[in-house]
Amino acid sequence: MHIIKYIHKAPLRVMKIKQRQSRARMRRSMLKIKDALAQEKQETIDMLAIYKRYTQRQASKAELKIANRQFLDLLKGLGLGVFAILPFAPITIPLIVKLGKIVGVEVLPSSFNNNQNKE
Numbered sequence: 001m002h003i004i005k006y007i008h009k010a011p012l013r014v015m016k017i018k019q020r021q022s023r024a025r026m027r028r029s030m031l032k033i034k035d036a037l038a039q040e041k042q043e044t045i046d047m048l049a050i051y052k053r054y055t056q057r058q059a060s061k062a063e064l065k066i067a068n069r070q071f072l073d074l075l076k077g078l079g080l081g082v083f084a085i086l087p088f089a090p091i092t093i094p095l096i097v098k099l100g101k102i103v104g105v106e107v108l109p110s111s112f113n114n115n116q117n118k119e
Helices: 011-055 063-083 090-105 112-119
Strands: none
Touching: 011 063, 011 112, 063 090, 063 112
């Protein structure tokens, strides 16, 4: 067999373009995570306000359902936070999310799921 070698005319330029694309992809990912965390923060603040009104008997049943749903999302986030401090977290967290999808359990908070559906 005859091996043909292909030499690119501008390998440095191609490497720079790939590097810029990689940085842009990483930046977009980080911005999505930032938006999801900002949404979770706002929902948690709203949840605490609803619970405060509930203690004063000023919250409705519908508001209480919304607050309870957000509380479950908060617990999901805390559960993943435990795995974040373990060694090999970049491997274990995606594995847990994937296994959760296979089993039918939603592991990520709702704000992260909504961002994935928007893509």
